[in-house]
Amino acid sequence: MAKPLIILLGTCDTKLDETLFLREQILKPGTADVLLVDVGCHPVQHDLIDISNTELAARASSKDAENLTRLPRAEYIKHTIEYATSLVAELFQAGQVQGIVSAAGSSGTSLVTAVMRDALPVGIPKLMVSTMASGDVKHLVEETDITLMYSVVDIAGTNFILNQILTNAAGAILGAATVYHQSKLDQGTAVSDKPQKRIAITMFGVTTPCVDAIRSHLEKHYGYEIYVFHATGSGGKAMERLIREKQLDAVLDMTTTEIADELIGGILSAGPDRLTAAAQAGIPQILSVGACDMVNFGPRDTVPDKFGHAGQNRLLYEHNPAVTLMRTSPDECREIAEFIAIKLRDHAVRPDLVQVLLPTGGVSMISTPSQPFYNPTSDAALFDTLESRLEGSGIDVYRDEHAINDSSFAVRAAEALIDLIRRAES
Structure with a gap:
């Protein structure tokens, strides 16, 4: 040897x-x-x-x-x-x-x-x-x-x-x-009858139940190999890189919160090229808006002054002593949706293999009714803008009444990806 x-x-x-x-x-x-x-x-x-x-x-x-x-x-x-x-x-x-x-x-x-x-x-x-x-x-x-x-x-x-x-x-x-x-x-030298599909999923703490349910479903029923990426900036970049290297076959981009940080000035941005790799590769892709209700900062006193001293003009939530979350406004949600739509429209070589799922019951663990980031006006701005900007693009956009962490939504997302994979193989 x-x-x-x-x-x-x-x-x-x-x-x-x-x-x-x-x-x-x-x-x-x-x-x-x-x-x-x-x-x-x-x-x-x-x-x-x-x-x-x-x-x-x-x-x-x-x-x-x-x-x-x-x-x-x-x-x-x-x-x-x-x-x-x-x-x-x-x-x-x-x-x-x-x-x-x-x-x-x-x-x-x-x-x-x-x-x-x-x-x-x-x-x-x-x-x-x-x-x-x-x-x-x-x-x-x-x-x-x-x-x-x-x-x-x-x-x-x-x-x-x-x-x-x-x-x-x-x-x-x-x-x-x-x-x-x-x-x-x-x-x-290994012999395999059928190579495993390699599936990427993006996750945040506030979308963990969704991702865990998807992962369990795909592993149990389809035997796929799952790669979970923590949406902390580096995680999104790593996923994009592995897609470009052809080390991933399909994507469940459930947690696109890094876009909020890129546009609004948070600390967990994955850069301006987020969402481009899968679209350009033409691989099956399910996309959602998990944790787009928040922008990430460090301790409360690190929130930029443009949002008021220590963020006093905005709704803040201390996730832990080192992480402060700021609720996205309707205008910011429209900006996030514009970013997503432009990336998909400009880069998707197979629009028929891209699908957007919108969990109208809540985009994170803390944006459901009775939770601190519940804001139907901001969510509506996000959903409505995505639908209108992707109209005529060939990319399907669906609303689902469940919250993102509801097991029904998770299974729907997983099965939607399976449909796209079969479409790509046919």
Whole structure:
């Protein structure tokens, strides 16, 4: 059996000794191969570097290789991300990569994690040893499965502490890459009469009963594999990414609350491209408006002043000491509905495989009668706008008298998806 190949990205002009130590530790057991790629700014001559930075740039053009060292730091990083991403993606598509690792400071971490995010799909091992791994790392990881290991000391010369951490990192990426490699070999020899459908569902705390009922129904009656995504911004981004990577076959987008945060300024936005991946992929999609009755903020005193001091001009609900929810107004609900309708109309390549279900009995656990966010006027603005803006689009919109967490609504959503899946297969 061929050994797994681990790509080692190193800024060799500043971190050569540390990178070579990490390479040595990975190779020591003799169970994997390493491809060392120099992503540093200045050329380094060393026999153990498999692809130099100038060779990397030359893959684009000889002129790029000549100009690399003259570029300002920000431009060098931008261009090297492009070169390295192209190389790593090409090797992955050829089935030659089973893991990727690096050890770097702030600039190198920014460069390497961008390559990891852009070149490789979710599932392949990615490990970054970094001085930046203790703090706000969202911009490094985003919606991917990059593993960060804090270097504790600066990566500026080998020493006992750093060497132990790099040795641990070598063991971690070696183990992960070996298991990944074996799993792919096992998949290649496995025999299956019918591949399982992979179904994505979006969930929030206030839509959990709905999602649990859907998941149970689909697993029990159809044997589908269910992937639940917590609609916290990163969750929505992760789902969109996996759809683009063709790792999901259908979507029950029950909880679209991230759109409210994107438009109104909450802390759990999934960005402006939310709702595009499934529509563009043309896969079966059921969409609802779960938790669109709320915008998410941190503790109460973090609610922006535009809503009044500590949100005094708005209806707030403290979900817990760290999370404050703000009820969406009729105008905001119309804006949310406009966003959803535009995304679906502009991007759906198979409108017949998209269906919108509106739970008129309540869009979350706290928006039903007697609950704090019950507001029929706001809900009506959401429902009416979606219906009117999707009229003539080929996308079916249905109202259901139940609340989103009613088991009847959940089963209806699940069975509606089954109908779309059958339609797609016919």
